[in-house]
Amino acid sequence: MARSKTVATSRPRGNDAAPSVSQKFLAEHLGLSPATVSLVINRSPAAKSIPHRTQERIHKAARELNYRPNFMARSLRAQRSFTVGVVVPEISEGYAALVLSGIEDHLLEEGYFYFVVSHRHRPDLIQEYPHLLQQRAVEGLIAVDTACRKGVRIPVVAVSGHSKVEGVTNIVLDHVSAAKLAIEHLAELGHRKIAFIKGQQFSSDTEVRWEGVQAVAKELEIEINERLVGQLEGESSSPQLGYDATRKLLTTEEAFTALFAFNDVSAIGAIRALRETGRRVPEDVSVVGFDDIQSAAFQNPSLTTVRQPLRQMGVIAAETLLTRINAPVRARYPKAITVNPELILRESTARAKH
Amino acid sequence: MARSKTVATSRPRGNDAAPSVSQKFLAEHLGLSPATVSLVINRSPAAKSIPHRTQERIHKAARELNYRPNFMARSLRAQRSFTVGVVVPEISEGYAALVLSGIEDHLLEEGYFYFVVSHRHRPDLIQEYPHLLQQRAVEGLIAVDTACRKGVRIPVVAVSGHSKVEGVTNIVLDHVSAAKLAIEHLAELGHRKIAFIKGQQFSSDTEVRWEGVQAVAKELEIEINERLVGQLEGESSSPQLGYDATRKLLTTEEAFTALFAFNDVSAIGAIRALRETGRRVPEDVSVVGFDDIQSAAFQNPSLTTVRQPLRQMGVIAAETLLTRINAPVRARYPKAITVNPELILRESTARAKH
């Protein structure tokens, strides 16, 4: 991709290197000591002996000189950074973006900022980033769909985390309910031969979700045919993976009338593979996705899917993390918080042909 | 937005088990002064007078005691935060997610971290966030699809920014080329009656892109019928907006055989609206999108679209910003950097029926 630079006509930032006012400068300007200024600015209880007149004077000057406390200095002294780290596999369109937006909402409201890092499933980065973040003095960590090693000394909340590690709170979906919603729906439509696409090995939900599916299938007396079970392979989050997995399923020539995909993104790829091989969705094959990402409603056909409350999971993760950060030293904390799925009925499922 | 709680003086810090080793502690442990330790750890040239044996000793102890320099202290002293701020409209969007991932790639490689904030088009937040970020000591700002007010004292790079503000480098697509790619393609397929959907007022690309369309239409002698020009309305980034805009276009009863949407997300909504009203895509109406987000290739029909190199724009933005941050204060800097679009042919366009 070519890129051209238009001529740099401009002079440097015309702004005089505005030496930002420090507390000391402000104090001198007022003929007071930094201590007094600090006490007043921070509305410290110790400032009760400072008369109202002086306090006003200080606030006025602070406003006029546009005094902004130096964040580093304050943090250094207080040993607080008001910053957390968020570890995601990648900043993709679907899953992570929604969770992030929930996280952001709550954190910013509470005056926290956050660093995002994406490891793209590279084990070295998964290992390294938590340490880098701790060096950056984050007060807590949110791991999204990422199995964190132990040995982190700060509070950790894992969204869709399942490993029971000391110090980690897991935010998890009720995967048995989820499987039940999807499979009961398909069963009610008369489907018996159901194909499944499992998630990638590294995805932290893969195993639990699959166990849910197995349990529910047994309960509903639906046979799981090994030859109708595919798996996503590869590290991207493109629909291509679902496409590939479905093409592979189709080579077995084993018939099926419904497909339960690991997520919406792979369901989208699956639908394309089905159509390319002459199968209509939902007339010939019903497809159920998972997550309910934004574009699920606008696929053609629109996607029937199990909604995870991703945004809400982000909010809960942020809330939980901040609570833990601000809790007393050895306070108890929840090991896991469960949220519930919801079945969203759209066009990609229909009654089974017999 | 709630501001942070004016420096909580008491600090809870959930987990105090490991008192991290400071440089001073390390120095005492070694029977040396902090100065020596600092010089050696930082491989300062001034450490050349320290014999190799001692240097080894220091490094060994640092490793064994797991010494991690305190980031705040170091930043305070050096007046460097190695942090930049990224302002986006929202995270849960194809566009921003791709740009972000490019930004991240480059920044982390260079040892920088970044804060993300999303303003969701709220004017107060657009105004406030740059200041909050500056208080957090970020060394530069990247504004994605966001018009930044002036008065920022640090380097700013705007992705898809068009306002010429002192201190801002704009990363822009060549919108005339983009319009040409799309419209020439449609013209070659025999389309004369083309409908357009413009972006929202607040989107910084809307105006420039529309000017490109007008220029190219004139050049190719294609008439732009006012009644066939729609506009996205609303602040979300859901396909719903494109759906609504298209339904509105269809009420005019003015015939058209092709539609050029403002972006892929709205094109997806548009296709649904067209299909719901009995028009087949691409047989009856060809649709061209813009951006080439990940799911564009997996729509049904897959989307012909003008690709913006979004990821690359993110990388360029990060590169440019870091160059500017590390340049001498009054150095020149580019006012604009242009990148080129590419037409991606897929299934949503076809020869016009006559």
Add this chain to the structure above:
DNA sequence: CAAATTCAGTAAATCGATTTATCACAGCCC
């Protein structure tokens, strides 16, 4: 042998804010 140089480090100031302990002074009481 005195002066200069090298060696091996160190003391102390600094970055900017926070916080505890302290202080000077005025007025009041006995």
Add this chain to the structure above:
DNA sequence: GGGCTGTGATAAATCGATTTACTGAATTTG
């Protein structure tokens, strides 16, 4: 006049690292 109280502050230590100017001893040089 001494003691006490209250007012209105402030000095100084601290957070943890960086950096400049310096020092005492050993060694080399003139």
